[in-house]
Each structure stands twice: as C-alpha cells, then as structure tokens.
Amino acid sequence: MPLHTAGKKVAGTAISYTVYELKRLQLQRQPVKLDVEQFAGFRTTSSYYFDPVNQDVYKEQLRLYGVEQQIMQDAEAICQHRFNLLGSGDILLGEPINWTQDFKTGHQWPQHYYKRIKTVNLRDAADVKVPWELSRFQHVFTLGKAYWLSGDDRYLLEFQRQTDSWIVQNPVEMSVNWACTMDVAIRAFNWLSGAWFFRRSYNRNEPFWNRFNASLYLHGIFIMNNLENQGEVTGNHYLSNLVGLVALGLYFSNFSYKGEIRHSSTPEQWLSYGLRELEREMLVQVNEDGTNYEASTSYHRLVTEMLLLITILCERNDITFSQEFRKKLEAMCCFIRDMAKPDGLTPLVGDADDGRLLITSRYGSWVRNDYRHLLAVAGEWFQNETFRQAAGLSDAEDALWITGIAPSPDKKHEPCSELTSIAYPDGGYYMLRNDSAYCMIRCGELSFRGQGAHSHNDQLSIELQVSGKDYIVDPGTYVYTADYRMRNYFRSTAMHNTLEINGQEQNEFDEDIMFLMREQTDAVCERFDQSHFSGYHHGYVDKCGMLHRREIQLTEGGLEINDELIRIPAVPTDESITYAASFVMSPKVKLTLSGTVLQAEVDNTSLRITFHTSSDQVELLPCWVSTRYGVKEASHVVRVKGSSSGLRTSMDWSVREGGI
Numbered sequence: 001m002p003l004h005t006a007g008k009k010v011a012g013t014a015i016s017y018t019v020y021e022l023k024r025l026q027l028q029r030q031p032v033k034l035d036v037e038q039f040a041g042f043r044t045t046s047s048y049y050f051d052p053v054n055q056d057v058y059k060e061q062l063r064l065y066g067v068e069q070q071i072m073q074d075a076e077a078i079c080q081h082r083f084n085l086l087g088s089g090d091i092l093l094g095e096p097i098n099w100t101q102d103f104k105t106g107h108q109w110p111q112h113y114y115k116r117i118k119t120v121n122l123r124d125a126a127d128v129k130v131p132w133e134l135s136r137f138q139h140v141f142t143l144g145k146a147y148w149l150s151g152d153d154r155y156l157l158e159f160q161r162q163t164d165s166w167i168v169q170n171p172v173e174m175s176v177n178w179a180c181t182m183d184v185a186i187r188a189f190n191w192l193s194g195a196w197f198f199r200r201s202y203n204r205n206e207p208f209w210n211r212f213n214a215s216l217y218l219h220g221i222f223i224m225n226n227l228e229n230q231g232e233v234t235g236n237h238y239l240s241n242l243v244g245l246v247a248l249g250l251y252f253s254n255f256s257y258k259g260e261i262r263h264s265s266t267p268e269q270w271l272s273y274g275l276r277e278l279e280r281e282m283l284v285q286v287n288e289d290g291t292n293y294e295a296s297t298s299y300h301r302l303v304t305e306m307l308l309l310i311t312i313l314c315e316r317n318d319i320t321f322s323q324e325f326r327k328k329l330e331a332m333c334c335f336i337r338d339m340a341k342p343d344g345l346t347p348l349v350g351d352a353d354d355g356r357l358l359i360t361s362r363y364g365s366w367v368r369n370d371y372r373h374l375l376a377v378a379g380e381w382f383q384n385e386t387f388r389q390a391a392g393l394s395d396a397e398d399a400l401w402i403t404g405i406a407p408s409p410d411k412k413h414e415p416c417s418e419l420t421s422i423a424y425p426d427g428g429y430y431m432l433r434n435d436s437a438y439c440m441i442r443c444g445e446l447s448f449r450g451q452g453a454h455s456h457n458d459q460l461s462i463e464l465q466v467s468g469k470d471y472i473v474d475p476g477t478y479v480y481t482a483d484y485r486m487r488n489y490f491r492s493t494a495m496h497n498t499l500e501i502n503g504q505e506q507n508e509f510d511e512d513i514m515f516l517m518r519e520q521t522d523a524v525c526e527r528f529d530q531s532h533f534s535g536y537h538h539g540y541v542d543k544c545g546m547l548h549r550r551e552i553q554l555t556e557g558g559l560e561i562n563d564e565l566i567r568i569p570a571v572p573t574d575e576s577i578t579y580a581a582s583f584v585m586s587p588k589v590k591l592t593l594s595g596t597v598l599q600a601e602v603d604n605t606s607l608r609i610t611f612h613t614s615s616d617q618v619e620l621l622p623c624w625v626s627t628r629y630g631v632k633e634a635s636h637v638v639r640v641k642g643s644s645s646g647l648r649t650s651m652d653w654s655v656r657e658g659g660i
Contacts, residue, residue: 020115023113035259042210046254078363079155081094083134087628088103099135102131112174113173131176140193141363153201181237184219195212249269282329295454344372347474348369353629372392373391376407434554438464438466441461471600499565507519524537536550548564558650565644583609623636
C-alpha cells in the first residue's frame with residue numbers, strides 16, 4: 001500500500017473513532033427515545049397473514065395436522081429459555097436472557113455505540129451471529145401459537161418479559177444488536193407476529209404495548225437510516241431491510257408521530273421506498289431463470305422466503321407488485337422444486353447459515369436443507385399443483401399460517417409427471433435425473449456477478465443420490481468468522497467433488513477475508529441434455545496453463561465421469577502437472593477401498609466406484625461435512641492423485657430387494 005494511501009486510511013480511522021466516541025457519549029447523555037404515550041390507543045388498521053377472529057379455526061386445523069404437542073413442547077422450551085441455535089445444542093440461558101452474549105463461548109459485547117463495536121475478531125472463537133440470531137425473536141411465532149392453542153397467559157407474559165428485557169439491554173444504537181440492519185429488520189418482522197397473536201390483550205397491558213410500538217417505530221427509523229446498500233453489490237441483507245420497511249410501513253400506516261426525532265422518517269416513506277426498491281432488486285438479484293445471483297442454494301431459499309412472504313402480506317393490504325416481479329417469484333419457487341433431490345432435501349451449494357425470515361412451523365426441529373415449506377406456501381398462493389405435490393402434506397401448517405388456506409390431510413394431489421433432467425444455466429446448476437439417480441453439477445459464475453462473497457470453489461463439482469440415498473455430497477459451510485480456518489477448509493477446492501491441479505485453488509481467496517473470492521474460473525457448459533453434461537472452467541489457466549474439462553454421462557445403472565486436463569499452449573509453464581480428484585462421501589455411507597475400487601453401501605443400495613488408471617493413487621481420508629451452521633459431522637473423502645492428462649471414473653449401482 002502506498003505511503004500516502006496508508007496515511008489517509010489511518011487518518012480516516014482516527015476521525016471515525018473520534019466521531020463514534022462523541023456519538024457514544026451523546027447517546028449516553030440523551031438516549032434515543034420516543035414519547036410512548038403517543039402510542040396509547042394505537043391499533044393498526046392493516047391486515048396480516050391471519051386474523052385473530054379466526055383463532056378457533058386455526059386451533060382446530062393444527063389439531064387436525066397433529067402438530068399441537070410439538071408446538072407446546074417448543075413453547076415450553078422457549079419459556080424455560082432453552083435454545084438450540086447455530087449448532088449450540090440445548091442451552092439454558094437463565095433469567096433474564098443476556099441478549100448481547102455469544103452463549104456458545106461466553107463472549108460478551110460491550111454496550112457501546114454500534115459503529116464502535118468490533119463484531120468480529122478472527123483470532124478468537126466468538127461468533128456475533130449467536131446474539132444476532134437469538135435477537136431475531138423467531139421464537140415469537142411459536143409462543144403465539146401456544147397462546148392460541150392453550151389460552152394460557154403464560155405465553156403472553158413470556159413474550160412481554162422477553163421483549164421488555166431486550167429493549168432495556170439494547171438501547172437504540174447502543175448494542176451489538178444494532179450493528180447489522182438485517183437483524184434489526186428481521187426482529188421487527190417477528191415482533192409484528194407477536195402483535196397479531198397477542199393483540200386481544202392490548203387493553204389489559206396498555207403500557208407494555210405502548211413501549212413495544214415505540215420500539216418498533218424506532219426500528220423503522222433505524223432501518224431507513226442504515227440501509228445495507230453501500231457496497232459494490234446488494235444482496236439478501238438489503239432485501240431484508242426493504243422487507244422490514246414495508247412490513248413496518250403497513251403496520252404504522254394509520255399512525256403519525258407528533259414530535260422531533262433525530263434523522264426521522266415516516267411510515268409512508270418506509271413503505272413507498274421499500275416497495276419501489278423491492279421491484280428494482282428483483283431485477284438486480286434474481287436471474288432470468290429464477291435463480292438468485294448469490295450462487296448459494298441456502299440464500300436462494302432465504303431470498304425466496306422474503307420475497308414470497310412480503311408479496312403475500314402486501315396483497316393482503318391491496319398492494320400488488322408487477323407481473324414481471326410475480327413471474328420471477330414463481331420461477332424462484334420452480335427452482336426450489338427442481339433442485340430438490342428425490343428425498344426432498346436440497347444440496348447445500350455455496351454458503352449456508354440457517355437464515356430464515358419467519359419460522360411458522362417446527363421451530364425447534366426444522367431441517368436446514370429442506371425447503372419444501374416454501375413450496376407448500378407457493379402451491380396455495382400460485383395455485384400450482386406441482387408445488388403442492390413436491391411439498392406434500394407435512395408442510396401444510398406453513399401454508400395455513402401464510403396463505404390462510406388449510407390443505408386437507410385427506411386430499412390426494414393429482415400425480416405430477418416425473419421430474420426430468422433440467423438446467424438452470426443463469427445460476428449454474430445442472431441436474432441429471434433418471435428413475436434411479438440424481439446428479440447435480442455446479443457450473444456457473446460466482447456470487448454477486450463474480451465477487452464471490454458466498455461462493456465456494458465448487459466448479460464442476462457434483463452431488464449424487466441413488467435410490468433416495470446420498471452417496472457423494474457437498475460438504476456444506478459449518479461456520480463463518482468463528483473459525484476462519486474451518487471457513488476456508490469448507491470453501492476450498494479440495495473439499496469439493498472436483499479436481500485440484502498442482503495444489504492450487506480454482507479461485508484464489510485470502511484466508512483473512514471471509515467473504516471475497518474473485519472470479520477466475522469463468523465456467524462454461526458446453527452441452528446438457530437428458531443424460532449428458534460437459535463443461536470446463538479457466539481457474540487453472542493462469543496458474544499452470546491448464547483447462548479442466550469434465551464430461552458426465554448418466555445411464556440407468558451408472559454414471560461415467562471423464563476429467564480432461566487440456567494444456568493451453570499460449571500460457572508457458574515449467575511446472576509438471578499433478579492433480580487430485582476429490583469425492584466427499586455422505587457420513588451415512590459404509591465404505592471399503594480396495595486398490596482403485598471403492599465399494600459404498602447405504603441400506604439396500606450399493607455403489608461401486610472404479611478409477612480407471614493404474615498410475616493413480618487412491619486414498620480414503622477423514623473429513624468433515626456440515627448440514628447446518630455450527631455443526632460438523634465426521635465423514636470421508638476419496639482422493640485420487642495422478643500426473644496424467646485425465647481421469648476416468650465409473651460408478652455403477654445396484655439395489656437389493658425392497659429398493660427401486
């Protein structure tokens with residue numbers, strides 16, 4: 001870094017520190033507060049997903065679905081302050097809850113001006129996502145359901161106690177829970193569900209509801225003043241900001257605060273800005289084929305959820321988006337339907353952090369790579385039978401709460417035609433299918449048009465499921481900043497089902513920069529049809545003068561992979577070429593390696609993998625895989641090392657009696 005640039009950076013840091021310190025002192029002397037009495041008697045005139053007038057109908061439907069006991073168990077855990085978030089395992093948080101602590105490590109963030117708080121230190125294990133996740137209040141929906149089912153005021157009082165304690169511990173702009181606007185918006189969205197579940201109690205505890213509504217109003221002002229749209233690109237963070245603004249704008253549409261507030265804005269401004277920007281961001285962030293440009297299936301799930309839920313909420317209030325917006329939203333749901341494996345779960349391509357907007361069912365046990373709850377909602381909203389069929393009836397509760405339509409557990413959906421091989425080239429996903437197998441191939445641009453914030457080095461990587469059983473899997477993500485070494489391990493080329501050449505990464509990344517991976521692969525699909533894929537990427541061209549090309553052929557009883565290393569004459573290199581091909585195996589697979597043949601078995605299916613070259617070394621090595629944030633599971637990776645110009649890999653499967 002040039003000396004004058006470094007000097008400017010130091011000077012800028014010093015100025016920022018001084019400004020933030022003055023702001024902290026100002027907020028300590030004069031906290032941001034509203035006249036709560038102005039909210040006395042406030043009742044929103046907006047509509048929500050459900051109407052408390054129909055409480056008895058919802059109660060009966062929940063009992064019909066057989067989910068009443070699970071709801072009450074989850075609510076009891078919440079009342080005991082027992083949470084399992086981001087891989088923590090069940091932890092009792094005590095009374096009152098400490099909202100600004102990473103309860104996994106015990107790290108405590110100070111009560112400072114939010115821009116002065118250092119949220120991340122790569123040299124310790126603290127994870128700021130833990131207090132942020134807890135402070136999203138996504139457990140409120142479950143407390144509300146338990147309140148409706150039981151009529152017990154205990155759940156109402158628990159909601160009030162937790163909300164009050166959060167407000168006291170987190171003065172506006174003065175805690176770590178104001179450091180990320182996304183989490184402010186998601187918290188507001190979830191608090192609104194509490195307003196609707198418990199609204200019949202307004203007259204019984206007016207002072208609480210005045211405090212509650214005043215805090216919600218301040219959430220709206222904060223979001224408007226701290227929009228996450230200042231970088232090179234916008235993403236799910238900015239979308240959450242917009243969703244929060246629209247939801248709060250609707251809720252406060254019949255309220256006007258009479259008084260002075262620093263850097264104030266109005267609900268009308270929140271709503272109009274949020275609606276306008278949502279239309280624009282749909283064009284920016286969603287590709288023509290319906291895939292999200294963050295190149296992560298988990299973030300596609302989150303973005304789809306945010307856009308679907310805010311669309312339904314708006315239409316409940318007679319606000320509609322454009323036809324182009326609606327068409328793209330339906331295409332996003334089509335991708336979720338088509339990406340799912342035969343067992344209903346979705347490969348975790350790219351980053352995954354368990355992100356949700358509103359958890360309407362199975363709060364304590366929802367499966368992180370099962371996106372069918374969104375298809376249940378979309379099936380009713382779009383009246384799409386293929387979405388209903390893909391969702392099944394296990395996610396009917398989600399459809400009930402969000403659309404108001406109660407799918408009958410006795411209803412038999414018309415059978416849909418079998419999903420065939422399908423490609424989503426804009427997103428870089430290719431799915432080969434037949435009656436016995438599913439093979440997903442990743443071949444496309446990195447996230448954010450090549451910025452790579454949520455991308456992994458997975459070009460030409462595959463995931464394979466046979467007879468509904470996982471064999472070759474994507475390893476997942478595990479954690480972000482809490483362990484930068486594991487973060488880099490899980491996003492590395494060596495941990496994906498592709499080729500590493502001369503020990504190089506497909507796309508280089510800095511080990512200390514957690515969310516940057518500049519595009520070097522520029523992957524290209526050459527051909528895709530019902531049983532065949534071929535493509536290549538440029539990630540090794542500048543590093544060692546080689547192009548990696550992969551061809552995959554799917555048959556009724558097997559899969560053939562041909563990896564070709566093509567030398568680029570225009571790129572001189574003195575290095576000898578060696579490669580390492582990796583295949584990360586599911587933890588559930590029983591493995592036996594004999595020479596260049598791997599035998600893999602799960603239940604009544606078996607897979608035989610043969611590596612066709614005598615010079616290669618085949619090893620079975622321990623590794624980790626992760627299907628949810630903060631949790632890793634021991635597994636094995638098959639690593640094939642060689643120095644030839646390519647590798648041919650044959651996979652043949654068989655199913656014993658009782659299978660397909």
